[in-house]
Amino acid sequence: MSLEFLAPVSDIVAAHVALLPDQSLGKQIKIHTADYGVPDLDKVDIAIIGVRENRNDINFLGEEVYFDSIRKSLYDLFPGNWDKAIVDLGDIVPGEEVSDTYFLMKDVLSTLLQKNVIPLIIGGSQDLVYGQYRAFDILERMVNLVNVDSKFDLGNTSQPITNTSFVGKIIVEQPYNLFNYSNIGYQTYFNSQEEIDLIEKLYFDAYRLGEVISDVTIVEPIMRDADIVAIDLGAMSSTCLNYQYASPNGFNGREICAIARYAGISDKVKSFGVYEFKNFKQEETTTLLIAQILWYFIEGVNYRSNELNIKNQSGTLHYNVPVEDEVLSFYKSHKTERWWIEIPFISSGNNKLKRHTLLPCTYNDYERACNQEIPERWYKAKRKNEV
Secondary structure (H helix, E strand, O other), X not given: OOHHHEEOOOHHHHXXXXXXXXXXXXXXXEEOEOOXXXXXXXXXXXXXXXXXXXXXXXXXXXXXXXXXXXHHHHHHOOOOOOOXXXXXXXXXXXXXXXXXXXXXXXXXHHHHHHOOOEEEEEEOOHHHHHHHHHHHHHHOOOEEEEEEOOOXXXXXXXXXXXXXXXXXXXXXXXXXXXXXXXXXXXXXXXXXXXXXXXXXXXXXXXXXXXXXXXOHHHHHHHHHOOOEEEEEHHHEEOOOOOOOOOEOOOEOHHHHXXXXXXXXXXXXOOEEEEEOOOOOOOHHHHHHHHHHHHHHHHHHHOOOOOOOOHHHOOOOEEEEEEEOOEEEEEEEOOOOOOEEEEOOOOOOOOHHHOOOOEEEEOHHHHXXXXXXXXXXXXXXXXXXXXX
């Protein structure tokens, strides 16, 4: 792995950590510093990594991004009753070309994935999700991407990649490893009707901002089926982020932290990134909020239930519900009372799809099936399996 290309955290941050109380998060994790080098990854659960790349931001004006303020805010916090080993590997610095940054990002993250270490990424422009996604190529299976964003970021795939077109690039470029894309918090007026229609045509999932704000718990089953989660800080309202391109509408601090915790609790999420960090006007408040987003994700990881193989676990309840010409098969966890619905597997010779047989759902989905309504997410997943 190209760890020798990682830059250590700055001396300023290292000096800041030295002054922290022993109970603080900064004193509980191992940090890549100039004096101590890169921490050993043996028995590590989570690795924090910064990616200081933002040149493919459509509003790029030549400014560089640094994450010292985020790290200080995060290290100042106190951990919960956690048992996960955490390291901070420092930063990936921009390569000669942006494509070099993607390559190095893919190299570092793929090695972490192979070691079952969850990368916790702090990034510049959100096109870096492309590198986050490509790291999964090494696992040779289909993956689900969840993007917390006011926009779909499909863009024009015939043009070079930007922070508003990376999802389109992920969809059209080989190897084709994307099974499902879910957007959480889109705002209709930021997305063309053509993009909205395309999301529907591809059987992807999209949840409007108002829908999520009215009931943030709908995020839980979506995250439970995610491999990769990316948060665009632009999905938050300008009352939380005071910078030039912030929207007056968006998630507040409580909602975004709840979403991050749902991502952490998911047994399947293997990679989590927060992007679009810029030089904000109210930097201390903003970086503290970002630190809390990261904290809640780590908190969630510590409360995972190990229910990936729920179908074969003792005590799991099984319900068959006849709906029209189908018999829908539901499973309920005895431990967490969470629900899943089985997707009929279509044997198409594509071995990458075999893991997508159980789809997380809600009790409401079960109730609606009992009332002869086929859950929309089940229908979309079944159609994708048939393609």
